[in-house]
Amino acid sequence: MGMKGNQAQPGFFPKRTHHCHELRRCHIGQRVTLIGWVHSRRDHGGVVFVDLRDREGITQVVFHPDRCPEATQEAHRVREESVLQVWGEVAARPPGTENRRLATGEIEVNADGLRVVSPCAVLPFPLHGGNLPGEELRLSYRFLDLRRRPMLENLRIRHRVLRAIRDYLDGQGFIEVETPILSKSTPEGARDFLVPSRLHRGCFYALPQAPQQYKQLLMVAGLERYYQIARCFRDEDLRADRQPEFTQIDLEASFVDQEELFGWVEGFLEEAFGRVCGVELSLPFPRLSYWEAIDRYGTEKPDLRWPLALSDVSEIFSETGCKIFRAALEQGGVIKAINAKGLAELSLAQLEGLIEEAKSLGAGGLAYVKVEGKEWKSPIARHLTEKEKEALSQRLEVEPGDLLLFSAESWEIACKVLGKIRERVMSWLSKSHIPKEPFAFVWITDFPLFQFDKEANRWEATHHPFTRPHPEDWKLFEEGQYEKVRALAYDLVLNGVEIGSGSLRVHEPELQARIFQILGLDPMIQEKRFGHLLRALSYGAPPHGGIALGVDRLVMMMAGATTIRDVIAFPKNSAGVDLLTGSPTEVELEQLRELGIRTVPYREP
Structure with missing residues (x-):
């Protein structure tokens, strides 16, 4: 059956002459074609007003029954969030009806016709105005939630931040390199997400918690300056600023000291905040040692606003x-x-x-x-x-x-x-x-290299096992006074939230092996988990260091959001579930057989 009335026909590809934010007084008298979503509809004594919205803005379209009777009748029936194509003539709004809140508020389009390109079903919740429903419902219909202007602007902020950072790092001689997503499990810190291999039954890949070892290998390879907008995965409990998959700005450089790394990070943040927020950051950021931060603020993540x-x-x-x-x-x-x-x-x-x-x-x-x-x-x-x-x-x-x-x-x-x-x-x-300053950055330096886990009765790395001891504490390290040894490690804190962490790395294989030993890894385990890294370090590894900043947390704070879920297109909820697609889900038994996997009931240990 064919489609009725002014609905789009199969194979119809709608065109437009302008976006919905473009029309101004200079366009009065021009004939235009617009396409977008019905943001709102108002019936006034037979005349129908439709606010038509696309990604860029809103234009008011007026349907007069004496000008276009059929289109006006259709406009009476159209639902909000349906996709319409309209055509007509740009006109000045009657005096006193201008809308100063809209860029297009001085004009309107007198419609001569419309076509319903895509009708909208009954909405599960109102998208504009009024109280929003709970987050669970909005995540279930995330494709609708993202139509809301605040959510769209959050994604636009994210895009502009990453573009500014890429531009800056490119200008500083950094090369963007993608590292593997299917990697090796080296259990340290958070739990890995494991991926079974069909071709190598009983073996598993791990999704990377961070591209830490790969970026160090790139330094051994001679790239000197690397960066990546990296996807990372950690199987850990969730909260407002944590997701099982997240994005970080990851960079590493050879032949550098701590201050040079700080300068690059401050440089790309200055660029991003200036271009995106119109905020001029005060550089350089203040520095506090770990012990100074604890003594003066009671935390290694002080809010200095x-x-x-x-x-x-x-x-x-x-x-x-x-x-x-x-x-x-x-x-x-x-x-x-x-x-x-x-x-x-x-x-x-x-x-x-x-x-x-x-x-x-x-x-x-x-x-x-x-x-x-x-x-x-x-x-x-x-x-x-x-x-x-x-x-x-x-x-x-x-x-x-x-x-x-x-x-x-x-x-x-x-x-x-x-x-x-x-x-x-x-x-x-x-x-x-x-607060006088809306964004207060501070570098926290000189963390302890190790911390002792009394319950496990062993030393653990405060940051990770690839961090260099502070040269001033080398004697303490040699004497085994590990609780007193500082690391060449640093965090970047913004308004009391850690947004970045990094260190200067161990580039000598003997020192790296000794640190592994202090952490309780015997030579056999070292070879099994980190043999590739130890071998690489024995082939002329340059001194190097780096840092990673959390994109989601950074954009959340720049956008004024209260959770990182508001700056991620398709996030998981607080239980780690994608309510839109229903993942994670069970899979077909045949898929498990191909992988050589059988599920068993979970029993509390």
């Missing part, structure tokens, strides 16, 4: 009469404090919530002082001398209305407690204050 830091006030209380402070100092602990500016108004319930949070982190409690006018109100206030108050006022820049919070514990616990309290305070401040 707020000038809120931890202070060690132990010496102020060296002769204190406050029992909890004196006991902490006598046991070798510290007294650290933070000034929550302007938050003396917090309720008792809110303060009790902070105290409970401190206890959950291993502290005995949390002391506080409310500075109300000239009066210091607190359960510990009567134990504070005027000398101590004066010293605290100078050290913490105390003003009326401030809230002083104290943790008297070991250094580690005091930092951890006040670091978490600082995050809570910043969340309160953000509701009423706008």
Whole structure:
């Protein structure tokens, strides 16, 4: 059967003369053809107004019954989000009806006809205006969710960010190289996604957690400067800023030091933020060692948008009469404090919530002082001398209305407690204050090379096993004082979120083998897992280093989104399921037979 009315005929390929954002007053009187989706439809006394939308914008189309009666009748019936082709004449909007919010708001198209190119079924949720449904429904109809302007703009931001970075790195002599997706499983860190081989039964590929070893091999191969917009896969639990598959900006370079790598990263971020956000970044980014970050902010991922830091006030209380402070100092602990500016108004319930949070982190409690006018109100206030108050006022820049919070514990616990309290305070401040700088970057350097896993009774690599020891700590490394050895490793943090991590690498096979040994890998396991790398390093490997930045997290923050799912075209949900396609799914038994695989019921270990 043929198609009725003005619907598109089979083999019909619709044309347009303009996109829906192009028409202006200079086009008045011209005959045009537009095609797009029905963004909205309004019936006004027989006259039908249709806002027609394509990727670039919206144009108002008017159907007059005395001008095009059949098309007007059809326009009465058309559903939102159907695809229409319309043709007619550009005209000025009547005075007083202009829409300043639209680029095309001074004109409209008086339609002479329409064709329904593709009708739309009843929508599962409204796409424009009103309250959006839950994320689960939107992910199930992601092809509709992506029609919403904010989602489209997020993908456009992502595209522009990657284009800016590519342009910059190309100008710096980097070569883009694709590394394998089907790789070798070398269990370190997160779990691998495994892919069975049909041709080699019982053997498996692994999807790469990162192209770490391949990019080091490219340095051995003499490429000197490599980069890749790399797809990576990790079989781990999910959260707002994590997906089982993700994208990173991966780069590696030979004959470089840490500062040169920092300069490249700062350069392409300056380019991306300038071109995409119109934001001028302040370069160079500040640097903090790992221990400085913990001491001043209680975390290796500090949010520096707020000038809120931890202070060690132990010496102020060296002769204190406050029992909890004196006991902490006598046991070798510290007294650290933070000034929550302007938050003396917090309720008792809110303060009790902070105290409970401190206890959950291993502290005995949390002391506080409310500075109300000239009066210091607190359960510990009567134990504070005027000398101590004066010293605290100078050290913490105390003003009326401030809230002083104290943790008297070991250094580690005091930092951890006040670091978490600082995050809570910043969340309160953000509701009423706008930070001076919307984007606060900081480099965190000199991480510990190793950390000891007491439960497993072995050393683990803090970053990964290919990281160089700090040259100043070489003697400590030789003496086996591994807990004191720093790494030539670094993270890039933006607004309290780690967006990048890297290091200078081990390029000597003997040193690499020794680090593997410290991590508990005997020579046989080293050969099985990393023999290819150790062999490559023995053939004139250049000194090299690199870094990888998470594209999804970076774009999320640039777009002002709250989850990386909003900047990925087809993400998984919080359970790792693609609600649009229904994956992961069971497969046919015949497929499993070809692979030599049989599934068995899972039993808790």
